[in-house]
Amino acid sequence: MTLEALGLRAEIALCIAMLMLGAVMAMSSANAVKRVGGVVIAQIAALLAAGVLVGGDIVLVGAAMLAGTLTIGCALIVRLQERYGGVDMGELDAADTESEPREPGAT
């Protein structure tokens, strides 16, 4: 395998590792801001990988996807802060569980 091919594989592996790290952060962080940050990291990694692999139109699509995700993510964080008074996922889930309608006994 040539050095160039090895270098390409190393770049792709690094991007995929960064993508997985971002995905884990997005799914499991205890803070809404960190979740959005995780998504952004994953998408930046994907953008870099796509640029290295093929480039062209797909990078534009990825950039648009990143911009859209970031915009909606920021809007959600602001709304969560307004409605819940915080962005900690534990507190948000507790508040949601409390407001979920409980089932009365069967008649």
Next chain:
Amino acid sequence: MSVWIEFVRSQAPLLAIGAPLLGAALLMLVPGARLAWSAASAAAIITAVIAVDMALRGAAGAPLPDQSPSIRVDGVGVWAVAVVSSIAAFVIVGSGAMLREFHRRAAPFVFTLVLVMVAALNGAALCRTFVGFAASIETMWLAAVGVAALHGDRDRGALTGSLRMLAAGGAAGALLLVGVALVVRGSGADLSTLTDQQLRSPQSAGLGLGMILAALALNAGVAPLQAWTGPAFGRVGGLGALALGAIASVGALFALVRISAYAMAAPAVAVGVSNVLLALGLVSVLAPSLQAVGAVNVRRLAAYAAAAQAGCVLVSVALGSPAGFAAALVQITALGAAAVALLGGAANLGQAHGLDALDGLARRAPLSALAITASALSIMGAPLTLGFLGRWRLIEAGVGGGWWWAAGAVIVLSLAAVLYAGRLIERVYFKRAAGVAVERNLLKVALAPALIAAVAVICVGLEPSWLLRAADAAAAAATGPSP
């Protein structure tokens, strides 16, 4: 007049994408909820008519509109566009009963985003290139997150649901992007049927296809990637649940079938793709069925039931045969119709969305009860329903392909469905209401789509020959002639 009809028919694929987009753009200028609903309904009905006409002409053997550099019309694409557009028309017309779920000023934006979802899914079904496919799927997902988030004015729980959707969908989008890049590098950018000769790098193409399928499975809410569905479906309200369950999930499944049909044509990657789909499918039959048995919220139950049915769709696609793809198309159609009937009927419950709100519904709201019952029967796979038809076709395709154990997956799904869907029927007809109020539906005509879907679930099950022939033709066009 006939000149205009011929023109519309010749440009049907472009109009199936452009009509909802144009409607979405015009909705931004419309003030007020009722006016926005009327305009959105008109746009959705026009799109559905164009799409269904294209599908019927294709099924009758008429030549489909000419291909273009950016659009490719194939069997799965035409079927998907017809079903998604029809379901969207049902959802939007039926949402007249749900306008109080969001702020009056937010209503035009909600309908705008739903129409964008429809346009994006039609684009994913008809685009020629992988890049266009990725752009369409991502547009659909971001619009779906927006629809969910806009329900946050009435129920703040919708905001946490949308955050989970954004996180899951964002990760899926990243996977999709890398997958598309790998496939383009390994086999080319065109979404035409793949052959071994076109494969420049089978490993790259195979890995890319696996990543694309994983991303689409996450978008469709397939287990074990369905962590976002419970929180999202549970708190987004009636229109949000319909948009996610009946439009987004169904569209994502069709996209998954389209990519699978592309991949299965090349033996070098077909085995790997089949194994991935099979693994996801079997897990998705089991895990969401257990979740549905324990659900206490109608909409969450609908989400888990859809995920379980999606598992059978993946098993059908994993077969790789035209019969398997035909079974998948029928099952996805059944899933969409059942979702419209169940969630549309449950929309009459208003803010009360626990299972206890169904108690005694047959006396309080008999039409809603009828819709929910028909949907439950289809979910159970009761004979003479559309759900039964899809599962029967899977068993036939599985046994024909040597996968006799596919019948076992169907039996597990159906037995679990008897437990959780049977509970719905029990509550509706055999339990007394414990003081739970049902919102008066002032716009009873908005129940019509749920009822039509419920009737279709039964009637098509009684006379399915035309549907089965159309599904066979669509699958054959997507995969090549039947053996």
